[in-house]
Structure formats: C-alpha cells, structure tokens
Amino acid sequence: SISIGVVLVDEYSLSREAVMSQADVAMYSAKEDGRGRVHVYDAQDKKLSRLHDDMDWVHRINKALAADEFCLVTERILPLVDESNRTTLYNELLVRMIYNGEVLSPGQFMPAAERFGLMPQIDRWVIKSFFSFLQRNPELNTRNVMYSINISGQSLCQESFLEFVYRYLRRSTVNPEIICFEITETVAITNFAAVTRFIHQVHELGGKFALDDFGTGMSSFGYLQELPVDFVKIDGLFVHDMDKNPVHKAMVRSINDISHVLGKRTIAEFVERQEIMDQLRALGVDYAQGHLHGKPQDLKDLVQIA
Incomplete structure (x- = not known):
C-alpha cells in the first residue's frame, strides 16, 4: 500500500x-x-x-540524538522488608532531553517520539550511555546494586533491538545481574510473544525484568502467571491514596500477595507520604518508589553515594 x-x-x-x-x-x-x-x-x-x-x-x-543532548537521572527505589538481605542501592533510570539549554521532562518529547517511531533510538541511547557510565565508574558495578532501564513497546518489536541489548550484555564489562529492564503491563500483553522471548534471553545472561504499571490492564493476573518477570511494580493509581481508599488498599494487597505466591518481588510506585510507606511495609511490599525520599537526581550523584 x-x-x-x-x-x-x-x-x-x-x-x-x-x-x-x-x-x-x-x-x-x-x-x-x-x-x-x-x-x-x-x-x-x-x-x-x-x-x-x-x-x-x-x-x-533527531538533532538531540545526533548531538548527544540527552541526559539521565535516577530515582531511588527503597527496600521495605528484610532490608539487610535486599539490594542496598536500587535506582530507576529516567531520560531527559536538553533543548536550548533547558532540561525537558519526558512528557514534553516522548509523545512525539512514540508517535513517529523514535523510541528505539532513544532506548539505544539510554543503554549505550548508561553502560558507558558504569564502565567509567566500576565501583558502581561491583556492589550489591540494581539499575532499572525502561524499554518501549516499539523497541521490543524490533529483532535488531533485541540483538543490540543481548550483544551489550554479553560484551560489556557490566555485570548483567545488576541490570533490570522495565516494560509496562500494556506493552507486555500487546507483544506477549516478543516480550517472553526477550525476557528468556536476558535471563540467560543473568539480567532481570520488571513489569511496570501493573494493575491497569484487562487481564492482569492471568498474564502474570505466564510472564517470567522478577519484579512487579504496583501502579501508583492504587498506591497514592491507599490509606484513604479501602478499594485501592485491597488492590495493592491482592497484587502483592499474588506476586509473592508466584515468586515475584513487588515495588509500589508513587509513594509520597509516610503514611503510605508505613502501610506498604505492614502489607509486606518489598520496595517503595516515589518522591517521599527525594526527587530524581543526576546520574553523576551515584558516584558520590558510592
């Protein structure tokens, strides 16, 4: 046509x-x-x-990609249960675009990138830049750490992208066991075969996977049994007011319980109040992510923490 x-x-x-x-x-x-x-x-x-x-x-x-005018920030993911046995430093990587000297949030440029098929180029930039950063700072590559990298649905549908990730994990000096790729529930369900194949390939090398925004899809629990992910991120829609909304609290409890039965660890998103943190800990949720303990920071700050 x-x-x-x-x-x-x-x-x-x-x-x-x-x-x-x-x-x-x-x-x-x-x-x-x-x-x-x-x-x-x-x-x-x-x-x-x-x-x-x-x-x-x-x-x-396209100009920003050519000029390397993107940057990475990190958001902390905190362990809640048995902290001595959990990953001591867990961060999600978030990408920003620099335009006319201003740092732009994803909401400003991602819709166009998704609409016109530019997400694979951005995803590749993130992986290349972060792996290069870890190789320059080997002390961040040897501790009990974990780093989450978001992967778009467009990238997952490209065989060449899967080969790109596999090659980077095999040839880089970065330990694959500290890398966790994140995909949204909607992307996982829409591209089930491709996602499953990608997860198995990453698992072969020791890498991990997280299912993001869980709870908003139509067939959540049914698909959760079949997707071999390591982490389940509970959608912030249910988390942010669970201390005031009994239905949302029940959803968080259900997702957490079923995930644990399936051998998967849980991460609650959008945690911005101590009351929420206390309830998540009481429910046995494994990790919490949100602005309660600070907003995203520049990637270089990780070196100071180490």
Missing part, C-alpha cells in the same frame, strides 16, 4: 523546506487515517496543525 501527502505549490508558497514539511505532514495524516490514502494539506486543518507541531519535535529529537 502507499500513503500520499499532497500540497499545492503556487505563488503563495513559502520556501522549498516549508513545502516539503507540509507534504510530509499530509503524508503522516494519510497514514494515521488508515494508510492507502491521499491527504491534501490544508492550513486551516487543526489536526494537521497539531501534527505539524509534533513533527517539529521529531526534528528536535
């Missing part, structure tokens, strides 16, 4: 670049409308205007 974007070229047209950009936007609109279509550019079309804004972000993201 073919998708075509058309733009009128006349005496009112601007530069060659502007015309090509408009045609590009119209072509993407044809794709989004179901492919196999022709879409004519109309400056009054609000949908095209929004698409044009997103495509501006695409150019910014």
Whole structure:
C-alpha cells in the first residue's frame, strides 16, 4: 500500500523546506487515517496543525540524538522488608532531553517520539550511555546494586533491538545481574510473544525484568502467571491514596500477595507520604518508589553515594 501527502505549490508558497514539511505532514495524516490514502494539506486543518507541531519535535529529537543532548537521572527505589538481605542501592533510570539549554521532562518529547517511531533510538541511547557510565565508574558495578532501564513497546518489536541489548550484555564489562529492564503491563500483553522471548534471553545472561504499571490492564493476573518477570511494580493509581481508599488498599494487597505466591518481588510506585510507606511495609511490599525520599537526581550523584 502507499500513503500520499499532497500540497499545492503556487505563488503563495513559502520556501522549498516549508513545502516539503507540509507534504510530509499530509503524508503522516494519510497514514494515521488508515494508510492507502491521499491527504491534501490544508492550513486551516487543526489536526494537521497539531501534527505539524509534533513533527517539529521529531526534528528536535533527531538533532538531540545526533548531538548527544540527552541526559539521565535516577530515582531511588527503597527496600521495605528484610532490608539487610535486599539490594542496598536500587535506582530507576529516567531520560531527559536538553533543548536550548533547558532540561525537558519526558512528557514534553516522548509523545512525539512514540508517535513517529523514535523510541528505539532513544532506548539505544539510554543503554549505550548508561553502560558507558558504569564502565567509567566500576565501583558502581561491583556492589550489591540494581539499575532499572525502561524499554518501549516499539523497541521490543524490533529483532535488531533485541540483538543490540543481548550483544551489550554479553560484551560489556557490566555485570548483567545488576541490570533490570522495565516494560509496562500494556506493552507486555500487546507483544506477549516478543516480550517472553526477550525476557528468556536476558535471563540467560543473568539480567532481570520488571513489569511496570501493573494493575491497569484487562487481564492482569492471568498474564502474570505466564510472564517470567522478577519484579512487579504496583501502579501508583492504587498506591497514592491507599490509606484513604479501602478499594485501592485491597488492590495493592491482592497484587502483592499474588506476586509473592508466584515468586515475584513487588515495588509500589508513587509513594509520597509516610503514611503510605508505613502501610506498604505492614502489607509486606518489598520496595517503595516515589518522591517521599527525594526527587530524581543526576546520574553523576551515584558516584558520590558510592
């Protein structure tokens, strides 16, 4: 099939670049409308205007990738139960984009990256940059530590990406046992076969997997039995008010209990109050993550902690 974007070229047209950009936007609109279509550019079309804004972000993201203008921050994940036997330092890696000297949160650039298929490039940048950081700081590679790296659904569907990760885990001096890849529940269910294959390959090398945002999917507990993940992250939707909402507390308890029966450890997300932390500890949840013990910090701060 073919998708075509058309733009009128006349005496009112601007530069060659502007015309090509408009045609590009119209072509993407044809794709989004179901492919196999022709879409004519109309400056009054609000949908095209929004698409044009997103495509501006695409150019910014590609420029940032080429110029290495991304950075990593870390958010601490704290052990709650039997702390002496738990990982002493557990951090999730979060990516930020630098644009005109400003550090941008994922909400500002990720939607466009997801819409236009740029997530695999960003995921690769994260893995390359973090592994390089660990190799430069070997003291962070030898302690009882764990680092979580988020993987997008687009990346998981690429065989070349799986080979890229496998190659990095095998050839790098980084210990695979301290790396945990995170995938969302929705991605896992949508790409079940690819995800399962990826998990088995990572497990062969000693790496780990976490199922993120658990509890929001349609077939949560059924799929949880079949996915060989090591950690289950309880969605913050249920955690943030569990001390005031008995239904949410019951959900957290159920997810925690079933996960433990299946031999998986649990991480509660969005922990921002001590009352929540106390209840999670009482329920036997293994780890807590949130702003209660500080907001995300620059990756370089890990060296000071070590």
